[in-house]
Amino acid sequence: MAGGREVFAVFGKKVGIDPYMIMLLGAMTLGLLLPASGAAAAVLGRVTYVAIALLFFLYGAKLEPRAIRAGFLDWKLQVFVALVTFVLFPLLCIVLSRLAGGVLRPEILMGIVFLGILPSTVQSSIAFTSIANGNVAGAICAASISNFAGVALTPLLAAALISSDQVEISFDAVLRIVVQIVLPFVAGQIVRPWIGPALQRRRAMTLLVDRGSILLIVYSAFSAGTASGLWSEVPAMQIVIMVAAMAALLLVVLGLATFLARASGMDAQSRIAALFCGSTKSLASGLPIAASIFPHAVLGAVVLPLMAYHMIQLLSCAAISQRFSAKKWAESQV
Template sequence: MQTLRLILTDKFIWLLSGAVLLATLVPVQGQAKEIAAILFNAGIFCVFLLHGIRLERHEVRAGLGNIRLQATIFFWVFGVMLAAGLLLSKAVDQLLPADVALGFLFLGTLPSTVQSATSYCAIARGNVAASVVASAFINLVGVVLSPLLFALLASAAGVEITTDTIVKLASILLLPFVLGQIFQPWLRPWVMRYKDLTGWIDRGAIALAVYVSFSAAIIAGMWSRVSGTEFLWLAAALLAWLGAAFGGTWLLGGWLDFARGDRKTLLFSGAQKSVAIGAPLAAIIFSPERAGLVILPLIFYHLAQLFLSAPLAVHLAKD
């Protein structure tokens, strides 16, 4: 019952599902598309500003003290998961449309989540301070590293990261985080007082990014370009990856003889992938028509990881 309650009350699951459904039924187009793009940029700026405001400096110092755990999470996210994404993108290349197969590589380059990784780590009674720092640090590095890694490995697919792209990424993702850290002493009390409101801003901005990307893909005929059989192949590949990611992080934590709390942190911070970074990156790097197809594996992986994390966190909390 506790697991079911976690899933049913997770607003992000419903928002992401609703964004995909709304894009399918009522895709944004015409003049509304330009307004949605402006709102999208403003929303993502606010998301990373809030990240910078929330992350206290003493939490950073406390989390960075566990260098062995932080290094392992970083290696898993940008090493093992990247390699898995590259291999899977090649494995499904003949089974899925080219941009969807490319989405596996894109997914592999992304950092882990911040909010859900920390939340499920807390439910599982893991090392929450280390989880907060690992997720925030990896996301901050991912703003720069993820597009560079992706461009390096996907050059054959015509992906090019230009100077304009880097400037846009820095101005929408990196700059607001730095500003949040600078103005944290003055703004953090207000943000923490209105947690529900700022939480909705977070989730709403990400859902809008998904809605805009999927709308363009729908208008370009996404559902006619991806057949039912291809969706089954997509689901099978993602479920296999999800099982390997969660199982691999847990086994690695045991092999490295981490404390139980640190092992839980590695599990949730290492195996999850961030749509909060992925959706904006895809919208900046790709044309709208391609972005919706590229983030298809990300959307399904993200939803599946939330459904899997809930029962796992409840089970691990019984330790």
Template sequence: MIRVPRPNMDGFTMALVATVGLATVLPVQGQLAQGVHWLAEAAIALLFFLHGARLPREEVVAGMAHWRLHLLIFSLTFVAFPLIGWAAVAALPHSLLPPALAIGVQFLCLLPSTVQSSIAFTSMARGNVAAAVCSSTLSNISGILMTPLLVALFLKVQGTALSLDTLQTIAAQLLLPFVAGQLLRRWVGAWAARHKTMLKFTDRSSILLVVYIAFSEAVVNGLWHQVPPTALGMVVLIDGVILALFLVGTMLLSRRLGFSRADEAVIVFCGSKKSLVSGVPMAGVLFAPATAGLVLLPVMVFHQIQLMVGAVLARRYADEEEARDALPATS
């Protein structure tokens, strides 16, 4: 019998909702906003430094040999997802979504895969964890360059023009701290691995800070006057349909291409996820302040849906593996 966990809202999602509520009633403005912005940038840099310090090079080297799997996930993340996002927005009547929310749906589809949840769900599903570590990490590193390039290709709005300064800002906030963490891993790696709680706190607090800044700016510029309940409901529907399409598509494609069940779990969980951790700071750099809050709404909604559905699906994979292991061996 398959055990299906109840998809409750996790504590981080509740914190995101509370942050949006705080920004609605008490938006940060003026010089204080600038100070909070600097604090958020420092927190994001520390987050990516700790990710670099904790990532074992041995797992990366072991996983990189599986090039067919990584090429497939890369294609899903940076080719199939962007095309589906563009088609979804193009097919909708303009009256159903405000322009900034439509941009947010497309921006969601241009983001790299997640790291933590992709690895966690692959492990829960008894999949190829080493390949998941390698693939999700390569996706995030590639996304530092790929996402801005795809934004420049697919989106034509104020604040998205790609420039050398934009790439330098993103590299300084995300890539350089990650590389520094890898280079210093010999000295700080063990300490970072022992203090997982600190990484979790840095991860979540940095995102909450950037979300608070983005939504404060958006509220000051009339956010909730631009988002009727029907538009928010449409975002939930579109996000859900896109996730379902990629979950089913990755499962069928991995089987059609002859991947093992352990690799199938990697393709399903890494190929269908989108990273809130990367998306939040990138939105702050790529989009005008008045637009960033609206652009992030579809990303935040997708984040919660992928966690709830991913938990159910990973548990189902695990139960099927346990049932298979329980079968008597055949001669």
């Protein structure tokens, strides 16, 4: 069964842990123990810059414009996912950051707000929807539209919502995002008719670039944090509190998304798609955008909430999708 193969690929067959999650933790640990410094750090910065641009070029080249156009036909699902992703989620994260203001470091609080303005995942939300017998076509459209909009919308929301004495998102930062992220994405869309089919045939290569770039960004972020002495200033208890806060945030989002989707009058299959597309946040888009916005000295702390939320959402949504599948939730409309 295709859905079963997808979930095995994402979470592992027995232990429920994606090997890629282990690699992410490995990159994080390597950055903590063996940080790059001096000339090596400068080279790492340039390589990371190119990797991010290449990553978004491939995103543009792989994204099917027809899927986005077709998605607008299911307007209720698309509007719901957009509102949850870019309105409800940011509001919840702003409230959470205010509540944790006296407990967590400013960099982590900025990371919580940044998490709120990110687009949905693509592969995971579609796989979860498929496993749960939901509206897969609607999920593909919703996730694609979310990521397409997020390329421009996330930096704009960051400029409006995130500002501090330590990090100010200036015109230069926005211009850097345009050059590093938006232009490669648009270029990928332009050349898609010529290279898109080849990329589809060489998915292993694109997956290597995709995941390799993310691992590079994670190592670079945590390496810079170690070199700047950031981690010596972050108590372990703050990490524990932050992880607990991310778990609570996911629980609230899942509950609200379920309630609001039911109240909207969508059918059961579309409610499943709305649940997974609305509650998940993209690590693949979030890390490159964060690397373009925040100084490397604080980047590691800023992306901590995103990494914690990402891992929690994968494990939780995998269990939820399997539960829906076992009970044939879509057919019974429970």
